[in-house]
Each structure stands twice: as structure tokens, then as C-alpha cells.
Amino acid sequence: MFKQTFKKFKKVNPLSDLQEVIDLDNYDANNSTNGLCNTAMRWTTLGYHHNWDTKVYDKTMHTPFPSDLCYLSKYFSLALGFPNFIPQAAIVNYYPIGTSLNGHTDHSEINHEAPLFSYSFGQTAIFLIGHGTLEEQPSAVYLRSGDVLVMSKESRLCYHAVPRIMKALEDPWNNLFTNPNEKLDTFNSSMNFELYDQLNDELFWMPFNRYVTDCRININVRQVYSSDR
Numbered sequence: 001m002f003k004q005t006f007k008k009f010k011k012v013n014p015l016s017d018l019q020e021v022i023d024l025d026n027y028d029a030n031n032s033t034n035g036l037c038n039t040a041m042r043w044t045t046l047g048y049h050h051n052w053d054t055k056v057y058d059k060t061m062h063t064p065f066p067s068d069l070c071y072l073s074k075y076f077s078l079a080l081g082f083p084n085f086i087p088q089a090a091i092v093n094y095y096p097i098g099t100s101l102n103g104h105t106d107h108s109e110i111n112h113e114a115p116l117f118s119y120s121f122g123q124t125a126i127f128l129i130g131h132g133t134l135e136e137q138p139s140a141v142y143l144r145s146g147d148v149l150v151m152s153k154e155s156r157l158c159y160h161a162v163p164r165i166m167k168a169l170e171d172p173w174n175n176l177f178t179n180p181n182e183k184l185d186t187f188n189s190s191m192n193f194e195l196y197d198q199l200n201d202e203l204f205w206m207p208f209n210r211y212v213t214d215c216r217i218n219i220n221v222r223q224v225y226s227s228d229r
């Protein structure tokens, strides 16, 4: 998934600010910079692309939604009582430590009944979740690597923000792949085994590991329309 967003979507996605996050084509394991000393927040979009200028999803701007992210989101939506959820669009946010995201609501989707699923990887975020107006006090929660946040029902249209990315106390992303039996988990039908095996290859994993050592990646998945179009 990260490889896809770093490499493929960087090239083909017209609505992306993904520059110099990791240059996989020219990555040099002995060079400590490799575009990683990036201080700005970057983003890219998947599926139906959100146009940040017009704030609408343009139906003509569509690229296939990644199947692994689709399976994952359907798994959570089914388990949490939203069996009709259709993953149609995602925003991938890349946050170096020290960056932030201003308060906003996500209301550009036509369908506000469907939940929004948000996955966090790498460094820890302080996430503020507010209410329907800016007058009410928000609550603060940590979003750590592996956390899944669901915004559904009344929270779907609430104000939220990421005021700070902080250094995580642990790096669980580095001990995920030690047990081969993990391959037999729930997702094995949707897993890309070739990619999974590459994760044990230190050279393959190194650029991603170096990136999440100082940065956070958030992927948030939305249903835009009422049905599949």
C-alpha cells in the first residue's frame, strides 16, 4: 500500500502534493537524506479524487481504489455494523514530526450516513475531536501506529484537527513480520504474499522504516456516493 502510494500515485495522480517524500527510484541506502528530511505535510488521494480547490469530488477524476485498502475497510465496516459501506475514496496524509492539520469537517462527500475509517501508522498524533460547531470544547486523544478511528453517526460531521505529531514511545511497525504464522490471519485471502515476503527484506523495507521513524502516515477512507457507480 505504501509502496503504491509512494511510487505509483506520485506519478499518476493529478491531485497530489506528494513530492520528495521518498524517491524510491533513486533511493540510496547509504545516503541519509533521500528526500526524507521533509518538513512539510504532504498528501495524495485515491479512488474518487477530492479537488481541494472546488471542494467537490469530480467524477471524471477517478483511479481504481486499491483492493487491499478496500478489503481492510470492508472488514472493519462489517465488524462494526456497517455492512453496506463502499470504500470509494481515500486521502493519504504524510506528516513529518512538527507538522499539523487545521480544524475542519469532512463534508464534501454526498453520503454523510456512511462512516469514515481512519488508519494511523508510524509516529503518534494528538487528535482533537470536537462537535458540530466550533463553540464546543474538543476532546484530545492519541492516535498511535495501528489505531483505527471510525467517525460515524453524530461524529461523522464533527470538527477535528491534528495539532501535533510526536515521537512514538515504541515502534511496533518493526516487529510485525517475525512470526510466519501471521500469514494465516483473517486477511490471508486478500494478502499480496509477494509483497509480504519483501517486507522481511531489509533493503526493501529500509526506506519506509526510515520515513516512519520521523513521520506519521494517515489513510482515511470514505464513501462518497450512495451507491457504487
Ligand SMILES: O=C(O)CCC(=O)C(=O)O
Binding pocket: 091, 093, 101, 106, 118, 125, 127, 143, 160, 162, 218, 220
Ligand atoms: O490525520 C488524521 O488523523 C486526520 C486526517 C483528516 O482529518 C483528513 O484527512 O481529513
Ligand SMILES: [Fe+2]
Binding pocket: 104, 105, 106, 160
Ligand atoms: Fe478530516
